[in-house]
Amino acid sequence: MRDVVIAGIGQTPVAEHWEISLRELAFQAMEAALDDAAGLRPSALYVGNMLSASLSHQAHLGTLLADFAGFTSIEAAAIEAAGASGAMALRIGAMAVASGQVDAVMVLGVEKLSDQVTGEVEAALAMGTDTDYEAEQGMTGTAQAAMLAQRYLHEFEVPEHALGGFPLTAHANGANNPNAMFQRAVKPEAYAKAGMVSAPLNMFDIAPNADGAAAVLLTRPDLLPPKFAHPLVEITGSSAVTDTLALHDRPDPLAFNAARLSIERACADAGIMPGDADFFELFDAFSIYTALSMEAAGFAERGKGWELAQNGFIQLDGEMPIATLGGLKARGFPGGAAGVYQTVEAALQLRGQAGKGQIAGAKTALVQSLGGPASTAVTHVLTRLDEKS
Amino acid sequence: MDIPRHWRLKKQRYALMGEVCGHCDAKLFPPRDICPECGEEAKTLFQFSGRGEVYSHTTVYDPPQGYESQAPYTLAMVKLEEGPLVTAQLTDLGEQEAEIGMPVEMVTRLLRSATDERGLLVYGYKFRPAVAG
Amino acid sequence: MTESNQIHDHEHETARLLKPQNPVGIVGYGAYVPRYRLPAKEVSRVWTNGTGGLPILEKSVPGSDEDVATMSIEAARNALGRAQIAPTEIRAVWVGSESHPYAVKPTSTIVAEAIGAVPSTQAADWEFACKAGTEAMVAAMGVVGSGMMGYAMAIGMDTAQGRPGDALEYTAGAGGAAFIIGPADKALAEIESTYSFVTDTPDFWRRAYQKYPEHGHRFTGEPAYFKHITSAGEAMFEATGTKAEDYKFAVFHQPNTKFPQRAGAMLGFTPEQIETGLLVPRIGNTYSGAAIIGLTAILDIAEPGDRIMLVSFGSGAGSDAMVLRVTDNIKGKPQLATKTEDYIARRTEIDYAEYVRMRGKLTMK
Numbered sequence: 001m002r003d004v005v006i007a008g009i010g011q012t013p014v015a016e017h018w019e020i021s022l023r024e025l026a027f028q029a030m031e032a033a034l035d036d037a038a039g040l041r042p043s044a045l046y047v048g049n050m051l052s053a054s055l056s057h058q059a060h061l062g063t064l065l066a067d068f069a070g071f072t073s074i075e076a077a078a079i080e081a082a083g084a085s086g087a088m089a090l091r092i093g094a095m096a097v098a099s100g101q102v103d104a105v106m107v108l109g110v111e112k113l114s115d116q117v118t119g120e121v122e123a124a125l126a127m128g129t130d131t132d133y134e135a136e137q138g139m140t141g142t143a144q145a146a147m148l149a150q151r152y153l154h155e156f157e158v159p160e161h162a163l164g165g166f167p168l169t170a171h172a173n174g175a176n177n178p179n180a181m182f183q184r185a186v187k188p189e190a191y192a193k194a195g196m197v198s199a200p201l202n203m204f205d206i207a208p209n210a211d212g213a214a215a216v217l218l219t220r221p222d223l224l225p226p227k228f229a230h231p232l233v234e235i236t237g238s239s240a241v242t243d244t245l246a247l248h249d250r251p252d253p254l255a256f257n258a259a260r261l262s263i264e265r266a267c268a269d270a271g272i273m274p275g276d277a278d279f280f281e282l283f284d285a286f287s288i289y290t291a292l293s294m295e296a297a298g299f300a301e302r303g304k305g306w307e308l309a310q311n312g313f314i315q316l317d318g319e320m321p322i323a324t325l326g327g328l329k330a331r332g333f334p335g336g337a338a339g340v341y342q343t344v345e346a347a348l349q350l351r352g353q354a355g356k357g358q359i360a361g362a363k364t365a366l367v368q369s370l371g372g373p374a375s376t377a378v379t380h381v382l383t384r385l386d387e388k389s
Numbered sequence: 390m391d392i393p394r395h396w397r398l399k400k401q402r403y404a405l406m407g408e409v410c411g412h413c414d415a416k417l418f419p420p421r422d423i424c425p426e427c428g429e430e431a432k433t434l435f436q437f438s439g440r441g442e443v444y445s446h447t448t449v450y451d452p453p454q455g456y457e458s459q460a461p462y463t464l465a466m467v468k469l470e471e472g473p474l475v476t477a478q479l480t481d482l483g484e485q486e487a488e489i490g491m492p493v494e495m496v497t498r499l500l501r502s503a504t505d506e507r508g509l510l511v512y513g514y515k516f517r518p519a520v521a522g
Numbered sequence: 523m524t525e526s527n528q529i530h531d532h533e534h535e536t537a538r539l540l541k542p543q544n545p546v547g548i549v550g551y552g553a554y555v556p557r558y559r560l561p562a563k564e565v566s567r568v569w570t571n572g573t574g575g576l577p578i579l580e581k582s583v584p585g586s587d588e589d590v591a592t593m594s595i596e597a598a599r600n601a602l603g604r605a606q607i608a609p610t611e612i613r614a615v616w617v618g619s620e621s622h623p624y625a626v627k628p629t630s631t632i633v634a635e636a637i638g639a640v641p642s643t644q645a646a647d648w649e650f651a652c653k654a655g656t657e658a659m660v661a662a663m664g665v666v667g668s669g670m671m672g673y674a675m676a677i678g679m680d681t682a683q684g685r686p687g688d689a690l691e692y693t694a695g696a697g698g699a700a701f702i703i704g705p706a707d708k709a710l711a712e713i714e715s716t717y718s719f720v721t722d723t724p725d726f727w728r729r730a731y732q733k734y735p736e737h738g739h740r741f742t743g744e745p746a747y748f749k750h751i752t753s754a755g756e757a758m759f760e761a762t763g764t765k766a767e768d769y770k771f772a773v774f775h776q777p778n779t780k781f782p783q784r785a786g787a788m789l790g791f792t793p794e795q796i797e798t799g800l801l802v803p804r805i806g807n808t809y810s811g812a813a814i815i816g817l818t819a820i821l822d823i824a825e826p827g828d829r830i831m832l833v834s835f836g837s838g839a840g841s842d843a844m845v846l847r848v849t850d851n852i853k854g855k856p857q858l859a860t861k862t863e864d865y866i867a868r869r870t871e872i873d874y875a876e877y878v879r880m881r882g883k884l885t886m887k
Contacts, residue, residue, distance in 0.1 A: 123453035133419045134476050138456040143464050146447035154489045198447045248466050248474035403636035481557045483870030497595045498587040520860050
C-alpha cells in the first residue's frame, strides 16, 4: 500500500445503546474522527456494516449516513463481509486513496445489534453462514466456533480450560479501555464456573454482541500540513482473502487458511515479517478463533496455539500482545464495526495514546478481522509514520 | 415462507443428493458447479449413502429465531463415508452423548417444527446414531 | 323379500374374495417405530393417581422432528432396501394415515420425492381410520394384479392422537409399515386373496379442525371391532376352505392387548399364532400401522411355506382380511433393512412432561 495515512480516528463506547439510533451512533464516531483530523473533509464515505438491513430494516446505508453527517454530494456506499465488513471498508477506502481517485475517505464501521431481541440477532448473524446448508440446520456463528473448539480439544488433547487464558487476557486489557463494554478483569475461577452456551464454549469464550460505531479518516500525507495535531499512522500493508463460506467445505476446518494467507500477503505488502509487529489486534470473537488465528499467523504450530494462552506470550509485556485494549471479548463485538474499532485501537497504540494499556514504543501493528470462521480474512499492517524508513 | 428456496433444494434436503465430478470422481455435497478438487465442471447427480461419522458436534442452548422449540439441539459436522463433511443436526440421541467418531446415518426429518401453524413444513436431512440391524 | 332387505342381508352373504387377475405379493417390506416410549403407568400416574388397569405396557412416541411423512420415508426406504428394485420402478406411492401432516397437500408426494420414485408415479393419501394402510395394500394388489403397474407401494403410518387423560392416551402410539406390492414370482410372500367387510358403524371419529378424536367407549368393542374382525376372518375361512390351524401366524388390528387376543381366540387361533405379530403391549396402537407392522415382525422370522392371516380394522367401520403365503424369496430379505424388533429394542423411556413437550401439547400462545 502506498501513501495512505490515518489522519483522524473516532469511536463511541461499545454498549447496548438503547436510546441512540444507528444514524446518531454513526455520526458520533464520524464527528470524533473529523475533530481528530483537524477539519479535513472526506470526499467519500465507505461504511462497514453487516446487518442493518435485517435488524434495523435500513439498507442504502452509505447515502443515509452521508446525508445525516452533512457530507452533501459526496460518494458513499456500504460494504458487507460479515464480521470483516469494517476491515473490508478500510481496505476499499485505502485503495481509493492510494489510487488517487479520492483525496480523503471516511471509513466508518457501525452496527446496531440491540434493535432486535436475542433470537432475531442470532438468526441475523447466522445469515453470514451458508443459509441453505448451514443456517437452515439451526447453525449459528457460535455453534460453528463451538464445533471447531470441540474438534480442536479432541485432536490436540488440550487440557480443560486451556483456552480460557485468551479471554482472561482480553478482560485484563479491557480494564484500560474507557470505551470497552467490560472494563474489569476476570478471575480464572470465574471462567471455570461460567455457564455453558454452546458446549464446549462457555459465556467467557464468546465476545458479547453490542452496538458501536468507529471511524477513521484516510488521506495522503502530502495533503496534510507538515505540523499535524498528532502522529500519523500509515497503512503499509493490506490484504483480503476468502476461503469457503461453509466450514464443512474445507478439507481441514481447523486450518484458518484465509487468515494465514492474508497475514502473509499483508506483511509482504508492508515488507515485514509477522514477528516484526509490536502487537497483533486479532479477531477474538471466540476463544478458539484466537488460538487458530495465532497458529495461522505463524506464532504457534498447528495444535499449539492454546499454549500461548498459558505462557505470557500474548500479554501486554509479552512477545506478541493481543487484544491490547480488550479485543472483541472485553471491548465488545459490534458486528461489522469491529474491524474499524481494531484499527482505531491500533492507531491509539501507535500514536502513544493508549493510556494504561500503552505498549511502550509500539511502531508496527498487525490488525486482522474475520468474517465467519475465517471465511473472509482481512489483514492490515499499520506503521507509525515517523518511524518509517 | 421462502417456498421456492426450499422447493428447489428438495433432492438435496430429502435424500442427500449430491454430485460426482465426471473428471476426477470426487463426490460433492452440497452440489456445486465447479469441482473444488480439480476445478472442472461437475454436474452428474450422485446419491450419497447417508452413512458417516461425527467429525465434531455442539449443543445449542441459545437458538436463532425459528428454532426455539427445538432447543437444546445438537449440531454436528458429519464426515460422510464418500468423503464430504456436512453440517446437520443429530437427532434421536435419547440418552446417548454425541461423540466425535460416533457412527451415524441420515434420516429425513422436519427441519423446522411448525411454530407457525399456517406455514410450510420444511423437511431435510439429519443424522442419528446408527441403528443395529 | 324387498330390495332394502336384500341390501341389509349382505352381512350374511358368503364372502366374495378379492383376487387379482395375475398373482401378486409383497416384494419388499419395511417397518418404522420411533425411539421414545411412554409407559402407560406414567399416564395413569398423572390422570388416575396410578390406579386402574393398564391396557398396554408402553407406547412409542415420535420425536418432535417426526411426523407421518418422515416416518413413512424411513419405512419406505427399508422396503426398498429389501425389494432391491430401482425406486423409479414404483408406479404408485400411497400413504394411509389419520395423522397426515397437512390437511390439504399429499404426504405421498413427499415420500415419493424422498425415495426417488418421482415423477412417473401415482401418489395419493388414504384415510379410513385404522385401516387406511391395508386399504392402500388392496388397491396396490389391484393395480399390480391387473398389469397396470409393475410395483406399487402401500404405507400405513400414524402418529396417533389421544386427548390428554382420555383412555386413548394410554395407547395412541406411533409407527407403521411400508410394502412394495409386485408380481408373485418376485414376492417374498404371496397375497393369495383378500376380503373386505364394511358397514357404517360410528365407533370412533375425528371431526374437521379437531385435534383429538371422539369414541364410543364400550361401543367400540362388540358392534365395531369384534363384529368386523371376526366377520371378515370367518368369511375368509369359509371362502378359502381353511381353518385357524392352517396358519402359522395371525395378526389383527391391535388397539390394546386384550382385543386382538380375544378376537384371535374367537377365530380359533392359539396365543402362539398371534404372539409374534402382537406388538401393541410394547409400542402401543399405531392405528393405520397397527396390523401391518405386526405383519413385518412376522415376515422378519417367517419361513418359506408359512401361511399368515391378517385382519385389519378401521373405525367407521371395516376390516380387510388377507391370506399370505411366504415364499422361498424370503431368505436373506429380513437382514437387508432394520428389523421391527430392532426398532422396538431401540428404546428411550420418557416421562409425561417430556411426552407433553415432544407431542406439542404445551401451549405456547
